[in-house]
Amino acid sequence: MRLPETTTPAEGVVAGSTVDYSPPMTQTLTIEQIADAIPDGSLIAIPPDYSGCAMAAVRALIRRQARDLRLVGVPSGGFQADMMIGADCVQSVEAAAMTLGEYGAAPQFVAAFKSGELVMRDATCPAIHAGLQAAEKGIPFLPLRGLIGSDILAHRPDWKLMDNPFSETEDKLVALPAIRPDVALFHAAKADRNGNVWIGVRRELMLMAHAARQTLVTVEEIVDEDLLADPVIAAGTIPGLYITGIAVAQNGAWPVGLPGCYPPDHSHLADYAAMARTEDGFADYLQRHIMPVPAAA
Amino acid sequence: MSDVRREELLISVIADMLQDLNHVAVGALSPIPGAAALLARARSNGRLRVSLLGSQTHNPFTDGGKELFDCAAQGRIDAFFLSGGQIDGQANINLVGVGDYPSLDVRWNGSFGSTYLYFLIPRVILFREEHTPRVFVPEVDFISAPGVSEAGTYRTGGPHALVTGRCVFSFDKEQRRFRLASLHEGESVDSIREMTGFTFDHSEDVPATSLPDKDSLNLLRGRVADEIAETYPEFASRVFG
Numbered sequence: 001m002r003l004p005e006t007t008t009p010a011e012g013v014v015a016g017s018t019v020d021y022s023p024p025m026t027q028t029l030t031i032e033q034i035a036d037a038i039p040d041g042s043l044i045a046i047p048p049d050y051s052g053c054a055m056a057a058v059r060a061l062i063r064r065q066a067r068d069l070r071l072v073g074v075p076s077g078g079f080q081a082d083m084m085i086g087a088d089c090v091q092s093v094e095a096a097a098m099t100l101g102e103y104g105a106a107p108q109f110v111a112a113f114k115s116g117e118l119v120m121r122d123a124t125c126p127a128i129h130a131g132l133q134a135a136e137k138g139i140p141f142l143p144l145r146g147l148i149g150s151d152i153l154a155h156r157p158d159w160k161l162m163d164n165p166f167s168e169t170e171d172k173l174v175a176l177p178a179i180r181p182d183v184a185l186f187h188a189a190k191a192d193r194n195g196n197v198w199i200g201v202r203r204e205l206m207l208m209a210h211a212a213r214q215t216l217v218t219v220e221e222i223v224d225e226d227l228l229a230d231p232v233i234a235a236g237t238i239p240g241l242y243i244t245g246i247a248v249a250q251n252g253a254w255p256v257g258l259p260g261c262y263p264p265d266h267s268h269l270a271d272y273a274a275m276a277r278t279e280d281g282f283a284d285y286l287q288r289h290i291m292p293v294p295a296a297a
Numbered sequence: 298m299s300d301v302r303r304e305e306l307l308i309s310v311i312a313d314m315l316q317d318l319n320h321v322a323v324g325a326l327s328p329i330p331g332a333a334a335l336l337a338r339a340r341s342n343g344r345l346r347v348s349l350l351g352s353q354t355h356n357p358f359t360d361g362g363k364e365l366f367d368c369a370a371q372g373r374i375d376a377f378f379l380s381g382g383q384i385d386g387q388a389n390i391n392l393v394g395v396g397d398y399p400s401l402d403v404r405w406n407g408s409f410g411s412t413y414l415y416f417l418i419p420r421v422i423l424f425r426e427e428h429t430p431r432v433f434v435p436e437v438d439f440i441s442a443p444g445v446s447e448a449g450t451y452r453t454g455g456p457h458a459l460v461t462g463r464c465v466f467s468f469d470k471e472q473r474r475f476r477l478a479s480l481h482e483g484e485s486v487d488s489i490r491e492m493t494g495f496t497f498d499h500s501e502d503v504p505a506t507s508l509p510d511k512d513s514l515n516l517l518r519g520r521v522a523d524e525i526a527e528t529y530p531e532f533a534s535r536v537f538g
Contacts, residue, residue: 075362076409097407102326110404122393124412126366145370146413148450149443151398170449203361
């Protein structure tokens with residue numbers, strides 16, 4: 001774990017709370033400190049556009065000129081991956097797909113893929129989930145059905161055919177190696193002062209946090225209440241024991257939006273999809289919307 | 298068919314394939330299959346369960362992105378929809394690109410869950426509106442998911458039919474071939490042959506694709522139009538006004 005020295009521990013705990021997590025406590029960070037805590041070359045798990053994307057932190061990563069990041073889309077990559085690829089932050093992507101959804105192909109991904117600069121490890125959704133589930137269980141692999149006979153499997157020498165050890169007849173499965181990200185990075189509606197993060201129904205974020213060595217989260221707000229106190233809320237909450245650092249970023253999922261909080265900024269996303277089709281257009285987007293350091297919250 | 302739109306015909310054709318089922322799931326960016334599933338539900342007196350990815354109100358999943366796939370592997374989903382940038386005569390689908398992977402001439406989005414779901418959902422309906430020789434090819438350049446598997450490979454699911462903007466094919470798993478099932482208005486066996494890169498079987502007299510009846514059209518333009526608008530507002534306003 002690499003955290004900047006300037007961080008301070010989360011301040012105080014809720015009055016009356018007896019929750020006491022084993023150290024280290026979750027750190028309260030700034031957006032720029034989140035970016036600094038992700039070393040070049042890190043394996044980073046990121047959610048798809050319809051989950052909770054830490055867009056403000058991604059812009060900070062681009063500003064700090066992160067390099068050689070290895071992205072894992074859980075299970076696919078969208079705007080945040082395309083922006084980081086276009087800004088030369090990314091060495092490889094493992095994902096079931098790269099897409100801007102209703103805005104079409106991910107243009108910077110397509111350009112980098114075709115130029116050969118980017119290593120694409122084509123996968124399928126449940127294989128990414130299985131790799132993360134193996135990591136969360138602390139085991140080397142999980143087997144899956146399907147996949148056999150596809151060119152996806154043919155191009156993944158790291159995926160192995162295995163025999164069902166419980167079958168008396170021949171029964172092949174595909175073993176998917178554990179995916180243990182260095183960092184899970186995402187955005188959520190709120191956290192509390194113990195580092196618990198509420199994600200509601202977006203449980204792929206829970207899976208990412210369970211699997212990753214460290215989890216860095218941006219949130220709309222840090223609340224005084226204990227998110228584990230009410231079982232209705234606790235059921236959709238990642239315990240602070242998995243969370244390395246939290247930064248407050250209001251509107252932090254802009255422009256892709258945060259389900260249940262605010263919608264996608266459709267006109268901005270359409271602008272990005274159009275501008276990113278050319279190198280000049282992408283450079284223009286970068287200068288206008290990513291490089292300016294936002295005013296401190 | 299003067300007053301039936303092309304989209305309404307396709308929705309109705311697909312809905313007819315879902316009538317006797319318990320649970321239909323629909324992936325992202327699939328307004329016509331989504332509307333078809335909702336029409337089938339409206340006609341089933343509430344028996345059919347529909348899970349629409351991307352919808353807030355018609356999406357029951359609470360265990361994250363993996364739940365759809367776990368459901369499929371257990372046999373809890375009866376029908377699903379897949380498409381392809383290329384689809385060949387053995388029902389192999391390609392969602393990755395054109396050319397010799399990885400140095401592709403054209404790169405598409407990727408395979409998503411097809412590499413898994415095609416094996417595990419009994420009735421997979423292939424849907425591709427563009428019916429041209431560049432889509433329906435003799436052999437796909439990349440197999441995102443194979444249409445058929447060798448004996449001994451665990452497979453409870455696979456292709457059921459291929460619905461296009463020109464016709465409907467059924468798929469014969471024994472013969473590993475498509476068979477022309479019906480022709481949309483204005484098409485003939487010859488016109489289909491001309492626009493299809495793979496060979497297929499057909500009878501002497503291929504029927505016309507059935508039009509939706511009055512009750513179905515009323516349901517489609519009323520209740521289903523309202524329901525699909527929640528997930529696909531632009532599609533709903535374009536097709537249903």
